[in-house]
Amino acid sequence: MANTMENPEKILIARGLTDAQDRLITADDVLAELQENCGGDLPGVLAIPELLNLVEQSREMGLRIAREFRAYDGAEEVSGFVRIHPIDEEIGGGCELLIENWLRRPPKARSNRELAEQLDAVDRAAAEVIARLDEEQHVQLLDAAAHDVSEFVAGVSADPGKVWTDYVKLRGVAHQQPLHWRLLDGVQCDVPGSDRSWRARLLPIGFAGNAPRGFELLLVADQPTIDTKGAEETQYSPQTRLIGSALTPVLRQPIARIIANAETIRAKLAGPLKAEYSEYAGNIAAAGQHLSAMLDDLTDLEVVEAPSFSTIGEKVDLVDAAKRAAGILGVRAQNRSIAIDILDESENVIAKAEFRRVLQILINLVGNAIAYSPEGSTVTIATAENYAGVVSVSVSDEGAGIREDQADKIFDKFERLGRESSGGPSAGSGLGLYISRKLALAMDGDLTFAPASANSDAPGAEFTLTLSAAE
CATH class of the missing domain: 3.30.450.20 (PAS domain)
Structure with a gap:
């Protein structure tokens, strides 16, 4: 052959x-x-x-x-x-x-262009300074997340519109600026006020003939950021930044491939298979999904613990957000014969918050309620106008609940309190409630816990998100 x-x-x-x-x-x-x-x-x-x-x-x-x-x-x-x-x-x-x-x-190999696009995506995710340049490399917009580039940001603000190389010091480049963008893509540079070494990426945006219409400037640090403000104040660590931003896009594709292949084997789509091997494949897929969820949590952790993190204020219909969360998790609830009941769903309860963050919190709360509830039970979502200027949405379940001595720890980072879902050990990371409460506080609200019932046999749990009412 x-x-x-x-x-x-x-x-x-x-x-x-x-x-x-x-x-x-x-x-x-x-x-x-x-x-x-x-x-x-x-x-x-x-x-x-x-x-x-x-x-x-x-x-x-x-x-x-x-x-x-x-x-x-x-x-x-x-x-x-x-x-x-x-x-x-x-x-x-x-x-x-x-x-x-x-x-x-042989399978078709990835082209050089595909490999280059993947590297660009990794650098874009890891960049701590992103700027928009015009066709002559003048700075138009600037977005900086790292705390050690404040001097650089101040320099751009004080004298805007200059070529980006005027604000940094290039290493190993003696020629007069501006150089052709291809010669500057990947160059090492020093950023004023930062002790770290930086790498510049110039990604063209559109072309007019052979010349780019503009550029996306990425400044990627060779070392993770070091927090000089104290962990108690910002809780923004080098390890969080490295895992949450730099490694997540690199790991996402191979993890997704592992899950897809394992599911194919588990379902015996590639041919007959012994039952025990199909079960092994199911365990592999579950482990891959757990790892993927961990990456999502670490990425969110990086976002909420960044010193510059903030949310936007918009009108959010809490009833609509509750319906969307219930719809997203409906199949998961149905698989365990759990009903999701939305009280007063015809009413409009409008909060001042950021919709996607409210939805993120509700998905986490409803997902936990489904995981820790017995089959055949009900998860209830209720919205209310508490008093003047304050609205709320609560999620309650009929599970085993949380002991009184554990209630104070429920929102701690990486805290799972030894909880187990009715389907076995919880695959949670212990970050969901911590991140949800950080999001609630960032929206000038709060996330609180209380037992859902006075019945000691099945007290359940109730989590309530309170927010400012929209004017």
Whole structure:
């Protein structure tokens, strides 16, 4: 057989035969090899999902099918044109497969452009200073998050509109500025007031002919920020910044691929599999989802603990936000036979807050309520106008509740209080309630906890988000 990793291999015809249970009974060598690479046996249920789907259609409808197909055997991409002929049930049923123009080639490698776009995305996520430049590299807009660049920001504010290189000191560049943008992309520089080493990225925005219409300037520090204000004041640590901003975009894609592949194996979409291996794949997918949620929490943690974090003030209908949160988590609740009841959902309760942050808090509260409630119970969401100038939305459940001696710790960072969901140990990070309360405080509100019922057998838990009423 030819080396398919160097040159595509084209085979004119490959034949196979399936029975009435869609098991591949006989097959030419190349088809048998693909069957085994996809996890199947010979004889055994057809393990190539694309071909299995077509065979089922042909057998059930009793029609001949001729169609192109594509498959992946774990190392190479396979494509071809398959003709499927159903066999009369009186002589055994099943189908005859005739594959023409069979072609095997290595998977398509990512292009240099795709790799460059991925690196740009990583730098954009890790940048602590972002600026918008015009076509001549003059600074138009500036957004800086790091606390050690205040002198740099003040310099730009005092004398705006200059070429960006006038505000920093370039390393190893002796030529007069401005240089061509390609020569400056990736250059090392010193930022006034910062002891860290910085790397500049120039990303073009649109083109007029061969010249960019403008640029996105990214200043990426080679070291994480060091908080000189004290952890008790800002709680903004180098480790949080490194994990939350720099590593999250790098890890997101491989984690998503692990989850998708594990789910494919668990559902036996690639062919028959022993039950214990399907269970293992389910555990892998669950672990991947837990890790993905941890990345989301760490990213949110970085945001809420940044010294410059703030929220916007807009009119938010708490009833609408409650409906949206219930809709997003409806399937999860239904899977555990839990009802979500929204009280007074016809009323409008308007708060002054940031909608996406309110929704984020409600999704966390409702998600926790579903996780810690018994099957067949009810999660209740209620909105209210408490008194002049204050509105609220509360989420209560019928779970085991939280002991009185634990209530003071419920909003602490990484605190889970040993809680377990009814489906097993909670996969939470212990950050959800901490982040939710930080968001509530940032919107000039608060998030509080109280037992949902005086019944000691099933006290439940009730979390209430209070906010200022919109004028």
